[in-house]
Amino acid sequence: EDSDFYKHKGISLRGIVRAQWENFKNIILQLKKEAKPHGGSTITQQLAINTFLTREISLNRKLKDILLALQIERSFTKDEILEMYLNEIYFGHGAYGVQSAAQMYFSKNVQDLNLAECALLAGIPRGPSYYSPILNQEVSLKRRNIILNRMFKLGYISKEDMEKAKQSPIELDYSNKRDKLTAPYFSTFILSQLLEEYGANVIYKGGLKIYTTLDLEMQYFAEKALQESGHEGAIIAIEPQTGYIKAMVGGKDFGESKFNRATQAYRQPGSAFKPFIYLTALDNGFTPSNIIEDSPVTFENGWSPENYEKEFSGPVTLREAFEHSINVVGVKLLEQVGIKKVINYSHKAGIKSELRPDLSLALGTSEISPLEIASAYATIANLGVRVDPLSIIRIEDYSGKIIKDNIPQKKKAFKEETCYVLINMMEEVIKRGTGWNAKIGRPAAGKTGTTDDFVDAWFIGFTPELVTA
Incomplete structure (x- = not known):
């Protein structure tokens, strides 16, 4: 990007002015709210930063890299500078x-x-x-x-x-x-965060000690379970009270595919989305004993939702409809509760992806990641208290000084009694509903989800101590 490298003397005034103009547009005018500050550094300045300085964003650091760049230019030829840069860069x-x-x-x-x-x-x-x-x-x-x-x-x-x-x-x-790492998908997940925040020099050469949330025993069993399933997929386990990610498996074989399906795969959750519709309903006057007719319906746009079995059960309670994942009742309930309200509750629970504002939302047609839905279920398991997922507990520098200490941030999202009723309904899904295969010999709650032709198959389940998707 430094096209004037062979012309300038170590710094580029044009580059600095251009970078500051971009910063003004992105940060002051907020044309790109998530854009990072531009520095306008030349190759020589970047060599100075990589070799002698940190990635700190400050005027003092900027002045240092300018002075060092001028000194480097006086001491070495352009070809030597470029060679050093290419041998140093990450x-x-x-x-x-x-x-x-x-x-x-x-x-x-x-x-x-x-x-x-x-x-x-x-x-x-x-x-x-x-x-x-x-x-x-x-x-x-x-x-x-x-x-x-x-x-x-x-x-x-x-x-x-x-x-x-x-x-x-x-x-x-x-x-x-x-x-050849332990928990490679988790390791690369936290590595990308660390590189983003501290830069490659500090991470690989700074002697940092990084304490993570991973439970190696849980990780072993999660990897073993996915391998034995015979299918490609992902597993993520979160402690609801702290948000700690205890296990993460992004695929069957990291050597074959580095794509982390636990965090990067956005797929339709199918009926696994329904708890957020029922959560909204229960929080707004509905009860598990309310009855909705499971019968054919055609909406104004001509859409007629179907049940998995292509059959209808007539009048059913919300509890029965939830246990057996009856699609038509889910759609009718969504219409009664309100699409916007359900989307708002879903985001409050922890889903960050954009959700389609139409009735197909009841069938889980909006793509989300396993990490997102596990985090949102964790809010329910934690009786309405949301805690965002954490992968790093703390970071110490080479001398043992704590430079980052992640304390779980808790936020009350829903009423405890509402979550308690929903959890009871989700327990019935495992006891005698669509999730009966997930019985583990102790109280547990969850929800299944599939898409057409079983392209995607989900199960998100939890005990008070752990949520797993």
């Missing part, structure tokens, strides 16, 4: 330097890379986790093509070379000893 997954990255992603020496592979690597340092071709191949591909466009615009490659490289698929020959 490319994700523990790889520092372009040679390490070439070996890790392609099992090649850097001089043997083709144009498409070079452009792919060039795009990673801006956001090593986000642009990782291992974790986000589609995003990485788009970033690679932006780099190729930029190289053509600056005259480094011909249009023919650009088009040819853009047509090349991403072909990785990935090899990384760091992947």
